[in-house]
Amino acid sequence: MHQDLVAALDIGGTKIAGALVDSTGGLLVRAQRPTPSRAPAEEVMAALAEVLGELAASPEWSGVRAVGIGSAGPVDAKGGTVSPVNIPGWRDFPLVGNVRERTGGLPVTLVGDGVAMAAAEHWQGAARGRAGALCMVVSTGVGGGLVLGGELHPGPSGNAGHIGHISVDLDGDSCPCGGRGCVERIASGPNIARRALDGGWRPGPDGDVSAAGVAAAAAAGDPVALASFERAARALAAGIAATATLVEIEIAVVGGGVAKAGEVLFAPLRRALAEFATLSFVQGLEVAPAQTGTDAGLVGAAAACWNLEGR
Numbered sequence: 605m606h607q608d609l610v611a612a613l614d615i616g617g618t619k620i621a622g623a624l625v626d627s628t629g630g631l632l633v634r635a636q637r638p639t640p641s642r643a644p645a646e647e648v649m650a651a652l653a654e655v656l657g658e659l660a661a662s663p664e665w666s667g668v669r670a671v672g673i674g675s676a677g678p679v680d681a682k683g684g685t686v687s688p689v690n691i692p693g694w695r696d697f698p699l700v701g702n703v704r705e706r707t708g709g710l711p712v713t714l715v716g717d718g719v720a721m722a723a724a725e726h727w728q729g730a731a732r733g734r735a736g737a738l739c740m741v742v743s744t745g746v747g748g749g750l751v752l753g754g755e756l757h758p759g760p761s762g763n764a765g766h767i768g769h770i771s772v773d774l775d776g777d778s779c780p781c782g783g784r785g786c787v788e789r790i791a792s793g794p795n796i797a798r799r800a801l802d803g804g805w806r807p808g809p810d811g812d813v814s815a816a817g818v819a820a821a822a823a824a825g826d827p828v829a830l831a832s833f834e835r836a837a838r839a840l841a842a843g844i845a846a847t848a849t850l851v852e853i854e855i856a857v858v859g860g861g862v863a864k865a866g867e868v869l870f871a872p873l874r875r876a877l878a879e880f881a882t883l884s885f886v887q888g889l890e891v892a893p894a895q896t897g898t899d900a901g902l903v904g905a906a907a908a909c910w911n912l913e914g915r
C-alpha cells in the first residue's frame with residue numbers, strides 16, 4: 605500500500621480530472637467528469653464531489669496525506685477561492701474550504717493551472733534542473749507559471765507567470781480580461797484560427813477550422829496559415845522576452861494543443877525571440893516543447909502541493 609499520496613485535481617472549463625499521485629509522479633487511480641461550465645456553482649461543485657468520491661472509494665485513498673489543486677484562473681490561494689473566467693458560476697467560490705470539508709480536513713494546496721504545469725515541467729519535464737524557467741500552456745487560452753531561484757514561484761495569490769494577459773500590442777484588440785493586445789488575444793488557438801479565416805484561409809476536406817487545421821495548412825505551405833502562426837509566434841516571443849528581461853529565466857517551455865504544431869510554431873518563435881530578446885543576459889534564452897503531456901495538470905498539482913506545503 606502506497607503512503608504519502610496526493611489527491612490531485614485539475615479543474616478546467618471542459619473537464620474536472622482527479623488522480624491519486626505517488627512520490628514518483630505515478631497516477632494510481634483516476635476519475636474524471638465533464639465540467640458543467642455554464643451551470644450554477646453548486647452543480648459544478650457536485651461534479652467535483654463525484655470525482656473526489658470516486659477517488660475516495662479506492663483502497664489507496666488511505667495513503668492520501670494532502671490535496672493539490674490546479675485550477676483555471678484566476679485563483680486566490682490566500683483566500684482559498686477561485687473565479688475561473690470560463691466557469692462563470694464560480695466567482696470567489698470557496699473551493700479550498702469545500703474540498704477540505706469533503707476530504708476529512710486534509711491540507712489543501714491551490715495554484716493556477718499554469719503554475720501547476722510549471723511544477724510538472726520543473727519536476728519531470730523540459731525545465732528539470734533549471735534555475736529559471738517560464739512554462740506556458742498555449743491552447744484555448746494562454747497560461748503560464750514561473751520557476752525562479754530553482755523553485756516554483758506561484759506568487760502570493762497563486763497566479764504568477766500568467767503570461768497570457770501581458771499586453772504586447774498597445775493599440776491591439778480588447779481582450780475578455782478587460783485589457784488590450786494581450787498575448788492570449790493574439791496567440792491562443794481560437795485566435796490563430798479566427799485570423800486565418802479572416803485572411804481567406806479555408807479548411808481542407810476534413811473541415812477542421814481549429815488551430816490544428818491551420819497548422820496542417822501551414823505545414824503544407826499555405827501563406828495565410830503561415831502568417832497566422834507567425835503573428836502568434838511573435839506575440840509569444842514578445843511576452844517571453846519581456847519575462848526573461850525582467851526576471852532572467854534561462855528557458856521557456858511551451859506546451860498545450862497549439863504547441864503540437866511543432867516547427868510550424870517553434871521555428872517562427874525562435875526567429876522572433878532573436879529579434880526581441882536582444883540584451884546580453886537574455887540572448888542565450890532557450891525555447892523547448894513541454895514534455896509532460898496530457899497529465900501535466902495532475903502531476904503538477906501534486907508537485908505544487910509537495911513544493912509549497914512546507915513553505
Ligand SMILES: [Zn+2]
Nearest residue numbers: 769779781786
Ligand atoms: Zn487579456
